[in-house]
Amino acid sequence: MDTSVLFSLRLSLQVASVATVFVIVIGIGIAYILALKNFRGKEMLDILFTLPLVLPPTVIGYYLIVLFGRNGLLGYYIYTWTGFSIMFTWYAAVLASFVVALPLMIKTTRAAIESIDKNLINASYTLGHSELATVFNIILPLAKKGIIAGTVLSFARAMGEFGATLMIAGNIPGKTATMPLAIYSSASSGDWSTANIMVIFFTIISGGFLYIANRFSKRFV
Amino acid sequence: MMGLNVTLHKKVNGFTLDAEWEVGDELAVIFGPSGSGKSMTLQLIAGLMHPDDGVVSSGDKIFYDSKQKIWLPPQQRSIGYVFQDLALFPHMNVKNNILFGAKGLDNQLRDKRFYDIVTIFHLDELEDKFPSEISGGQKQRVALARALIRGPAVLLLDEPFSSLDTELRFEMRNFLRDIRKEFNMPVILVTHDILEAFALADRVIVYENGRVIVVGKPHEVFNPQTMPECEFPLFFSYMISKGFF
Numbered sequence: 001m002d003t004s005v006l007f008s009l010r011l012s013l014q015v016a017s018v019a020t021v022f023v024i025v026i027g028i029g030i031a032y033i034l035a036l037k038n039f040r041g042k043e044m045l046d047i048l049f050t051l052p053l054v055l056p057p058t059v060i061g062y063y064l065i066v067l068f069g070r071n072g073l074l075g076y077y078i079y080t081w082t083g084f085s086i087m088f089t090w091y092a093a094v095l096a097s098f099v100v101a102l103p104l105m106i107k108t109t110r111a112a113i114e115s116i117d118k119n120l121i122n123a124s125y126t127l128g129h130s131e132l133a134t135v136f137n138i139i140l141p142l143a144k145k146g147i148i149a150g151t152v153l154s155f156a157r158a159m160g161e162f163g164a165t166l167m168i169a170g171n172i173p174g175k176t177a178t179m180p181l182a183i184y185s186s187a188s189s190g191d192w193s194t195a196n197i198m199v200i201f202f203t204i205i206s207g208g209f210l211y212i213a214n215r216f217s218k219r220f221v
Numbered sequence: 222m223m224g225l226n227v228t229l230h231k232k233v234n235g236f237t238l239d240a241e242w243e244v245g246d247e248l249a250v251i252f253g254p255s256g257s258g259k260s261m262t263l264q265l266i267a268g269l270m271h272p273d274d275g276v277v278s279s280g281d282k283i284f285y286d287s288k289q290k291i292w293l294p295p296q297q298r299s300i301g302y303v304f305q306d307l308a309l310f311p312h313m314n315v316k317n318n319i320l321f322g323a324k325g326l327d328n329q330l331r332d333k334r335f336y337d338i339v340t341i342f343h344l345d346e347l348e349d350k351f352p353s354e355i356s357g358g359q360k361q362r363v364a365l366a367r368a369l370i371r372g373p374a375v376l377l378l379d380e381p382f383s384s385l386d387t388e389l390r391f392e393m394r395n396f397l398r399d400i401r402k403e404f405n406m407p408v409i410l411v412t413h414d415i416l417e418a419f420a421l422a423d424r425v426i427v428y429e430n431g432r433v434i435v436v437g438k439p440h441e442v443f444n445p446q447t448m449p450e451c452e453f454p455l456f457f458s459y460m461i462s463k464g465f466f
Contacts, residue, residue, distance in 0.1 A: 117306065117308065119304045119305075119306055119308040120308050120310060122267075122269050122295070122302070122304070122308070123302065123304060123308040123310075123367075124310075124321070125268075125269070125294070125295040125296055126267050126268075126269070126295050126296075126298070126300060126301070126302040126368075127321055127322045127324060127367065127368075127371070128296050128297075128299070128322075128324040128325060128371065129296065129321075129324060130296060137321070138310060141312045142311070142312060
């Protein structure tokens with residue numbers, strides 16, 4: 001295998017791993033709030049975090065440019081203060097993967113938390129344990145299956161991210177060309193043998209991830 | 222004597238709870254039909270729900286007082302609560318379920334209390350078992366042990382025996398009566414079972430539609446003249462006392 005294939009494989013794993021770490025931490029936090037708290041605008045928040053699941057990746061990429069581009073709503077300030085722009089770096093690929101994978105984590109984890117008997121949480125409180133202690137001792141262990149399923153699905157989705165990544169990270173060989181982008185490049189330049197290797201590899205690992213996710217959660221897929 | 226002093230007012234979804242009563246360090250049974258506000262009263266006492274106004278206190282410990290704007294969260298109330306479905310943690314074995322209730326005790330005291338309570342509750346052989354592996358009566362005892370190990374100020378029991386068959390129910394009632402002597406505190410037990418109320422109560426608080434209609438000793442409250450529906454249970458308990466069952 002030539003080095004560009006290995007590079008894109010390594011980059012894809014790196015991007016997906018970093019994105020998944022953020023997805024786990026932030027996704028569980030949001031899922032917990034959506035599952036157990038009541039507040040105004042909760043349904044709006046739910047819709048906002050579900051949108052990336054149904055929007056075309058180009059629309060997500062467009063929003064991310066509007067927010068994080070060098071002249072974007074947040075990106076402008078980040079650039080003026082730090083001289084750094086996320087655009088066309090591998091961090092942008094992480095951001096794109098994070099946004100598209102987050103809904104999968106939130107959905108599965110929220111369902112898992114909602115299925116926990118509310119009295120188990122109440123029992124923990126009456127036994128003197130704080131909300132945080134209850135999260136770590138009761139809620140997370142009991143939602144473990146959903147969290148693992150959500151993690152696997154998120155990682156697989158992050159690995160496969162293409163559209164939004166193309167728009168904000170670009171397709172720079174040796175810099176931001178993750179495997180899905182490398183496949184696109186190979187296929188469009190007629191390099192079928194390289195494309196074949198990557199496509200087969202991708203299909204096998206995605207199938208493997210779904211198998212693991214299914215074993216942990218019969219609720220999804 | 223610590224006792225428990227309760228004045229509660231709460232409106233929720235068209236239901237109004239308006240309850241005021243006081244008990245000593247005794248076993249008080251809140252008796253009434255489903256939907257009369259019994260379980261809600263327990264949740265309000267434990268701080269799992271917010272009352273609209275009122276007072277909940279035990280001796281000089283004030284858990285809630287709307288006038289003084291005091292509201293302690295459930296964690297700070299030191300109230301033992303046995304839920305109707307028992308709420309044992311399915312991912313912890315019996316030992317860890319009980320020790321989860323021992324928060325704030327130093328190691329030495331915790332180990333001593335654990336040893337004592339496991340002995341009293343006949344749970345010594347079950348420490349490593351998970352809730353799914355033990356019987357209904359055993360689960361009940363684990364839930365009670367977990368609620369009591371910290372030495373709470375008050376014990377609340379929400380229809381604790383409703384899931385048991387009749388025979389086991391008798392056994393658990395006797396068990397509760399026996400362990401009462403070991404733990405000197407107000408015990409509030411909620412039930413819609415008149416026989417249970419009669420068999421266990423030092424004092425009965427009768428609820429109807431969110432209101433307290435009568436408070437008294439069981440033989441005063443369950444008087445066939447004022448409450449015709451209790452005639453059969455009275456007869457029944459008479460038979461039990463004579464050893465017919």
